[in-house]
Amino acid sequence: xxxxxxxxxxxxxxxxxxxxxxxxxxxxxxxxxxxxxxxxxxxxxxxxxxxxxxxxxxxxxxxxxxxxxxxxxxxxxxxxxxxxxxxxxxxxxxxxxxxxxxxxxxxxxxxxxxxxxxxxxxxxxxxxxxxxxxxxxxxxxxxxxxxxxxxxxxxxxxxxxxxxxxxxxxxxxxxxxxxxxxxxxxxxxxxxxxxxxxxxx
Numbered sequence: 001x002x003x004x005x006x007x008x009x010x011x012x013x014x015x016x017x018x019x020x021x022x023x024x025x026x027x028x029x030x031x032x033x034x035x036x037x038x039x040x041x042x043x044x045x046x047x048x049x050x051x052x053x054x055x056x057x058x059x060x061x062x063x064x065x066x067x068x069x070x071x072x073x074x075x076x077x078x079x080x081x082x083x084x085x086x087x088x089x090x091x092x093x094x095x096x097x098x099x100x101x102x103x104x105x106x107x108x109x110x111x112x113x114x115x116x117x118x119x120x121x122x123x124x125x126x127x128x129x130x131x132x133x134x135x136x137x138x139x140x141x142x143x144x145x146x147x148x149x150x151x152x153x154x155x156x157x158x159x160x161x162x163x164x165x166x167x168x169x170x171x172x173x174x175x176x177x178x179x180x181x182x183x184x185x186x187x188x189x190x191x192x193x194x195x196x197x198x199x200x201x
Contacts, residue, residue, distance in 0.1 A: 050166040050173035057098065060125045062184050064091065065159055069187040073150040078159065083187065088116055091125065093147040093161065098125040159184045
């Protein structure tokens, strides 16, 4: 009987103070871990968006240049003749955007060969909507392409763009391999005949 009374007087479990201390500890741990988790999520979203933007840019450049002919390069500017129209086009690879300027020949009578004139204002090769979507999708990606150089292979069949990357605050989020850069096979590089055609001669 004494054993039964002893068991009934025994108080097992947590006191209110112990429960409150446990709750406070859990709240403190959560408060410390939440910003780190949010930061990791933002970094993952930034990296994914940067990779999508870089892939879109690479596809746009390949699409534009793979059928180009009479291609020449100076610094980060590529001049070529479009396979679609036969007219001159210029791609300027800038830090924050890649612009495409198209030209057409002025067929005014009396102008032998026609003079080249811009068809419209330069337009971004990758649409501003795509770049804006990347910026507004919960990430803080500042679109910086940062190409270092454009070169043409000795055989004139390849254009190489080195240093193409997407950055945020100076930190590279996505980039092409340093060893090869972006390698695009073109129809042909600049030739004497192409020079004459571009210059209307």
